[in-house]
Amino acid sequence: MADLRALFSSNDPSGVQSAEAFTNRQLQWSLVATALGEHLQAIAARGFDVEDLEHPRNNVIAFYGIGGVGKSTLLRKLEAALTAADQRPQQWATAIGAGERLLPVRIDLSRSASTGTDFERVVLTIRLALAGAVGRPLPGFDLALRRYWDAQHPGEPLEDYIRRTGLMGKVGQLLPDQLQAAVSEVAGSLQLPGMIGSAAGQVATALVHALRERRERAQALAGAARTAALLEAEPDLEALSYYPHLLAWELHHLPAKKKVVPVILLDTFEDTADRHRDLERLLQRLVWLMPGAFFVIAGRNRLPWGEAALEGQLDYTGPTAWPGLTPRAEQPAHAAGGRRQHLLGDFSTADCDSYLARRLTHEGQPLIGPDIRAVITERSHGLPLHLDLSVARFLEIRRTGRMPVAADFDHTFPALIARTLSDLTDDERHVLRSASLLDAFDLDLATRAAGLAHQAPARRLVERPMIGEDPYAIWPYHLHGAIRTALQSDDTHTPDRWTPADWNQAATRALAALGHQWQHSDRTAATGDRAFLVACLRQGLRLARDHHLNDLAWLTDAAFAYIDDSVWEPIAPPTPAPGTGPAADTPADALAEVLTAISRRQHEHRDLTTRRLSDVLAAGLLSDELVQLALYYRAKADKDLGRTAQAMDGMRQVAASEGRLASRARRGLANLARIHGDFPTALSILPGLGWKGRQHRVHGDILWPQGDFTAAAHAFRQARDQAEQHQAPGERAIVQTRLALGTAFTDPVRAQDEIALAHQLLEPLDQRATVLLAQIAALVRDAGTDHAIADRVSVLRAQIDVAGLLWLIPLLETALVFHHAVRDDQGELTAAITRLQAATATGDFAYYVDIAHYMADLPLPAGSAVRWLEDPELIRTRWRRLVMDRRPGIATV
Template identity: 65%
Template sequence: MADDLRALFSSNDASSFDTDEAFTNRGHQWAIVAAAIEEHLQRLADPAFDVEDLERPRANLVVFHGVGGVGKSTLMRKLEAALTTDDARPPQWGAPAWTRRLLPIRIDLARSASTGADFERVILTIRLALAGELGRALPSFDVALRQYWEHTHPGEPLDEYIRRGGLAGRFSAMLPQQMQSAVSEVAGALELPGLVGSAAGQVTAALVKALRARREHAVALAGASRTAALLEATPDLEALSYYSHLLAWDLSRLPAKKSVVPVVLLDTWEDTADRHRDLERLLQRLVWLLPNALFVISGRNRLQWGDPALHGQLDWTGPFAWPGIDAPTPSLVAHARTTVPGGRQHLIGDLSAEDCDAHLARRLVKDGQPLIGADVRAVITARSHGLPLHLDLAVSRFLEIRRTGRTPVPADFDHTFPGLLARVLSDLTPEERHVLRSVSLLDAFNLDLATQAAGFTHQAPARRLVDRPLVTHNPYALWPHHLHAAIRTAVHDDTHSEDRWAPAEWHQAAARALAALGDQWRSAASLGPSRMLLVACLRQALRLARDYRLTDLGWLTDAAFAYTSDSVWEPLAPPPGPDGNDPGLDTPADALAELLTAIARRQREHRSRTIDRLTAVLDSHLLPAELTQMALYYRAKAYKDLDRTGDARTGMQEVADAGGRFAPQARRGLANLARIGGDFPTALAAVPTLGWKGRHYRVLGDIHWPHGNIDEAITAFEAARAEAEQHDAAGERAMAQVRLALATSFSDPVRADDELALAHQLLDGLDQRANTLLAQIAALIKDAGTDRDIVDRAHALQAEATTAGLPYLTRYLELGLALHHAVRGTTVELAATIGRLHELTGGGDFGFFTDIAHFMADLPLPEPGSRTRWLDGEPAVRERWHTLLAARRAYVHAPS
């Protein structure tokens, strides 16, 4: 309501505009809780409801989760107050529909320490609240609780523990009295007056004995079927968690006039359960075994109880045990009369862009129209990143500007608010502020990154910071922590706080963060390659190096070579700089980012664009020698793809002569260029010099299959795939598999089906456009001779290859069409296909494709003959391809 009052007092004319309810009123969340309470009361009224039914799924909870610092605790306090008295409930929330007596019990889990006393605090808080509300003993539970207390805390009075633990209140003295009353009630019911004043163990033993004998009074007093077994168990913390069942039983046996429905509000759940699964198990047991209580839980993260993978860590998991915990619950949606996302779990805090705009539009209204214009709302929404606090500050700013007599414009809100950062920094120590600014440089981080980026040798400040609500935690992320985007922006834009950083300090912190990322990558790489970590480190590091003009690339050079080594092309381009503009090529970091981006994006751009980008990088002369060789190599590859083999050969030769890390790849490129030019002996002679880095087996396979030596090619490609698997090189494994599928597509269509299926599986997620197209061409070759739309498919693939700037692939397509027409005996179409092949290979490159088309159809080569240098002579190659054609004809015409 504070912002409503601020609006009210911002103008002399209080009627000049209207204010809608502030975001902190949480009317939407109240509707969810009210609907859950109604549903819970209906469930309790069902004659089939039984607190002893431990197999029935549970729906007695509602969860609110969201980024820290957006009012979850405030919401829980408001819910407690609204459920306590009608006067505390905001009028806009509306009157509840239920008439039964509710008992709200709010427990702040953040006050607990990570010990067994956490759960004791929860149980005692619930029982103390019931003590004051009911004013009577709960015999089954109280006897068990007294037995637990005397066993676990011998000689320590319960009332003293309650006072010392901060639980003291006007009901603190009632619980010990009611526990003693419970013992007296049990002794009287058992007609054993001598037990009054006895130790809890003696009373318990007598009660258990009576229950085992099924004595009528004992059954009436404590007749839950599992009571005896619970009282016989060792009274430790585990047993205490199961005593919740006795509490549920006692509550269910209360007379109608005395009955009460507890609504337990567990606040800041993340401070215990998310980090200590043992305590979470105890708390979950409480929820499950107390089905006649409704639990409202708030925390930063969703509950994971619907995940069956947690079975064994928690007692009840999966969607059957907790229906609606992972999906919208129709009953709640219907009662709330709104679309409630998340079913039993509801995200609060961050708002969608649409919700931000709607909130701002209704926040201030004049004559029925939004006072804040759409253009201003758009800027505020974009800057807020969905953080409600930013929206409230923007509304205040709007009112301040309006009070001066000026109409606010979008530029007034295209910034962060010092007030937001002031609230964030107000309760941080100087060390925590230092860590906060350091990690604001990172998209995500862990404790090691935060500590190193801050330049500390101890983790304590980082540990304290990640416990703050301004840091979001995702345990499944590579780096589990990140700052809320609005807070992160506010930290960067800080020009008002007393301890704000100077530009030199930001530069030093960026250098530390860059080094820390490198340390993490190198440490992980020493244990084995991690592609995910490599890419994540590169993305953050390239942005840091660019934004803060860090000239020493250091580990980034090694990381760039690791990135390109596997032919998996995840996007790396950092977003535009802080001013939103492309910074150009001014620093080595700019050049490296553009180099890696050009290499990766060639899978989605025309190869001519790749050449232009790499040429610009080379012309900048910003890269060290090793990275310059990388740029030269990939430009030469692009030249080769565009049939500019002369330029490709020049570039490959320069890289090979330099003898750097890309020399093996360049030698492979030269061998492939020799093969493309039809000089197979030269290509074969280079194979022994290539080794794994030069992909010798793949080169060998590419030499064998044009000779019709399909078996030898298959063996080579299988060896290439196996070697790639040994080196955990997913990209190379996929390339070898595609070529294996290509080879089998000529000789064995049945096997080719299986090989193509594996090829597509291995290509998934690798973004290898050329190899994906080659796999589709292999599928066409496999189907050659059939009526499976070969010609139309070839035309579509040709268009794709042309668009991608991969004209060399059209030769494979024409070779496939030549096989198709030769099998079907369509001589006119075959002649036309060979004519196109002749035109495509007239410059000498891939001229052996035209030769193969003639060999398959047993046609003479045109004069002056082929320039191809075959390994074992033209007649042998002709015979093998003609034999393959005959086999394909037999396969196509074989009866099915």
């Protein structure tokens, strides 16, 4: 089919070739073919009774989806395929067969497409289509219809009405003639006086009398058992809605050569629904009373006929009446009587590109280039309406004399919003705009974001196809991407559009609603408290950033909850390195950058972490509490880089603030004292640390360098028990890895299990330094037995250097010293000690040099300043004993 808009967009009618490109809807073709094939089998079965009003109905298939998803196009293509057998997909031949005469009747119920569309027009359209296909009167129905027409339209001939309303078509005049012929046929059969033959009312009355008297000729003429009752009823709209029962009987009893199966395509079905469902009730009655016809219904919303909740509003409701339309039909779509209601989804990326490439062509080649097609596809989120609007934009730009470029289509369309909002109530539109601020939501979140006191509008909204659902997500609902983008960026032409202040207030409400859910909802059992925290943080930070909300409210508490357990899930997409992207300009930007820098340090060099945090601190956008957060993690990164003076300064500032991180900062000071070799000072800080300062873990770190592995293991186990009590998997993995390291020195057999447990606990986490520490523990376990240990050390050294975790290098070299000491390889031992001395030349971790000399039974170098907790000779004895105890195990290696 030619695109007239494209044809009239250029002075060269042959230059641009356009066609209505129909993207592959393979699934929908198969669904219709299967359902229609099953319907044909059902009506051909011996037990089929067209007058049975109690049997469940499966003569309908429904497609629903958001405006612009391609429902009308699908129905037009179905109409064409049903009209011309050569346009049918191959799979239809098997499902439908070639022997059936199928009559497609497509009716657009859109109020805008046909002013005054009503049930009367629907009935006339169906009968008019049959007039040409059957080519003969249908006496019982035609007499009833003519009687109705004469009563409801006195003085207006039917042919004039058909001509005036555009129903004429090439067979338009057949219907009035056939209706008149039906009246005459009944009058003649009943041998009525000549003048009475033109009065349908009098003929109907005579036929009723004849039927009541059980005259054989009248019964043969009327056929349907309920004909008399229908002809006696007042010929009003209510009676008209029951006349299709007569039509169904007539069609079923046609001679074989005249038989036809109507396939009635009802488009834009959402325009039939109102508060009272008056028109929908009449249309549903039509479907029920014509079980021999097959109906394809398309609309924006699900057909609710299979739900018992509509009882009293419609005649036939519930899963028993419509088994295929139930909300949770359990039968597979391909089974007989199976699911008959389907969401018409978006196009795939490949389908979008194919559609755009075939929509406009020039000399057989796509007129829309691949770069433009890629932009349109991305912005469309698969919505066909967006593709059509983009094609129109392409033609409009081209008409001005300029060739369109990709940047022209980084664009949203007001028409998307108009189509979306057209059939929503005021409250539903309010909830929709509020929900568009959220990446995902539930009923409570959407209601609170909208500032409403009741959930009914949100509940109605989530039943619309523009809302996607993932029942396994933290928040199950999300708005279609194209509609969400259009609402947020181009809602400037609707009568009830929001002002910037409205959007800001809604963002404030949405942020508060997220905070309320995080602080009050019990999500632990369903999704895990940690996952819910991260989800709230991601949405909250984006809301605060996009709408420049300076009051971070609950986000500060959530940020501290996030860093509490050292798990480090991504909070936001990685941000550009300083100097390569825009600087943070809101408090939310600054907080997001802090949390991103903290989590990304597991994948970046620690020097980048310090620079990112320094830049955020320099911007001055953080509150006092969040300044302490940035200072603390910058000090930790400085410690990892061996910048002990800077780390000490940062930790002192945070400890002096007596804020939330004061205990952690004091722990940092204890660790820095240990790093300096000042163990008594480190030990003196312990009593004030408690759980928040990880007191037992710090104690174990102080004890094992003394060679007191028994006491250190006890401290680490206490720390692990505390972590389990506080449900802190990150801390549990850290202390388990330290326990594995200590055990690796003393009992390599048992260390195997401890290291395996450490890796198991680390698997779901993102702790790069602890993973590397576990690998060092494995080196210690294998000391003296692994001839390839030097290669393992080289790989680890490179990984440590890439990560910027320089504090691990002295420990790595100490593990290598242990290996060579066990093997008594003096040459390698000397080289390893030399490297260790170079790695600790600043004085940090110098106690590893002393430990190396203890293991090798060598005198200490001059100038050792390590302050041990016990007599250095006792510590020497402990470390030397570890080496000697390991040697018998390598005798045969």
